[in-house]
Amino acid sequence: MTRISDEGRLRELLEPDGGEFSEIPSGTLNYSLTGEARNGTVLLIAGLSMQRTDWSPELIAGLHEAGYATLAADNRDAGRSRMNDSIPTDYSLADMATDLRDLLETLDPNAAHTNPGPVHVVGMSMGGMLAQHLAMLAPERVRSLTSLMSTTGAREVGRPEQASKWVFLTPAPTDSRDAYLAYAQRYHEALAGPFFADPERARQTAEMAWDRGLSPAGTARQLAAIQSDGDRTERLRALRVPTLVAHGDADPLIGISGGVATAAAIPGASMYAIPGMGHTVPWQRAAELTARLVAHFAAAAASVDRAHGR
Template sequence: MTAAPPSIERRRPVNGVEIAWDSFGDPAASPLVLIMGLGAQMVAWDDAFCARLAEAGGHRVIRFDNRDIGHSTHLSHLGVPDIQALMLQAMAGKPLAVPYTLRDMADDCIGLLDALGIERAHIVGASMGGAIGQEMAIHHPQRMRSFTSIMSTTGDPALPPPTPEALAVLFSPTPLTFDAYLAHYKKIWRVLRGPGFPLDEARDAERAQLIFLRGLNPGGVARQLAAVFASGNRKPALRDVRVPTLVIHGDADPLVPVACGVDVADAIAGAKLLRIPRMGHALPISMWPQIIDAIAAHTGQLRDH
């Protein structure tokens, strides 16, 4: 399989912000949209992963920067939320006042579909991107041909928490010089991805440089995290979702334990669950074939419906 370069990155005004996006594959093919997780730029969907998914599934694969990250609009004027205070309010069951919610971010994705003239698309979301996909399935099911949720959660507070190590890297401050950022990036992925993935470890410096050069926005990450906290428990609403759903989750995920993926699959009627041994909170290169084949099989069954 070839790793063709993406089309030229573009920006489109949607839902009050500008969203940066690009795509892989035949522009006339069935659209599949990738939604990345907390603080992650669209390039976290590796170019080669996107190209292979486009080829395997016969799709036009579209990835984009969520609001407040990468080359999409940074909403710095909304201020930096007090995450510790929001966590305490959330644990107390109090409503949270936040700059925006995951539903707003789902509306960004719908706005991008509108801007690109796409009526319905296959949606694939990773981590927070999976939660955004859930919001789409709850509020905009008519725009989705299928949904694939990877390493995500319903937000049910009864589910197991992250490991202390995963929480520590999640809340560690982002350095703003490259050498410090590189060390920070490698430490994060040692914890979230886990050991034993030499192909990815060899790419860490290159990936970190790409992200750093596209631009960091720690305040945006805090606002996205506030959106996660404010969105609460989606499980009751997911009971009514009828979008054909595939759930992919690693058995070794330290940030969003596998029980969370099982819960997503249990909550959505007819959802299929793929548990991948040794996979942590990452998309390791050695596991791309299994992940891509599963997504292509899921979307392929629905291509003509």
């Protein structure tokens, strides 16, 4: 897989026409649904402070080529999504997962395609936590679960490296575009780890984020939701969803022990360690990750067919 450098192609994959809006009980979610769902749809859930435009375009392109549509949404308090004024600001990860369930029920993204039914759910970082919650909340909506660079919430696993802790404590500047772009570059370098920093891609996605709108206060509320959620280990033991846990072995923000613990907690889960990858999906690892995801999706679909005698 080659790196996507063309600005037009990048925006086509990450920000097609500004996306669409869906009204759900808690507010309005901005989303994009792209590709053809010949084999199904993949829900991509972004992490803390991230926008839906922060996903790897190479990963999205690879999923499209493999016959999967991709559905990516801004979480509440991020990007172009907005909460209703009546919704409390001290929300939980379960509340955020409920937003995604409501989005799926509103869109029914596979309905117009050849493979209707549940979606494959892939969440990275905080998005992995939301994916776990969505699988617990609405297993009938989840054909497979992938927890990417995430953790169980147990305090003794997935600890960040000391040099990366500042990302939790330093809000993004909003008074100057240049200041924000400089912050975003430093943020990317802190997350990418020692092998796969991509300053140009960091600038491109940061420019999109600036244009779409920033919410440091929203990031603080998301972080509070993570902190209040506690250890999900025992809750994860009740899951019966085909699960892949993928984690970079050079992740400086959520150590790989968080992924190992997640795989150990979910019955039947498989663990996939990605060499050299930090807390981003670099283009150099996108093809490898795409292939592993597609194999996981196919196995999950096959298990459903067997269960129904097909």
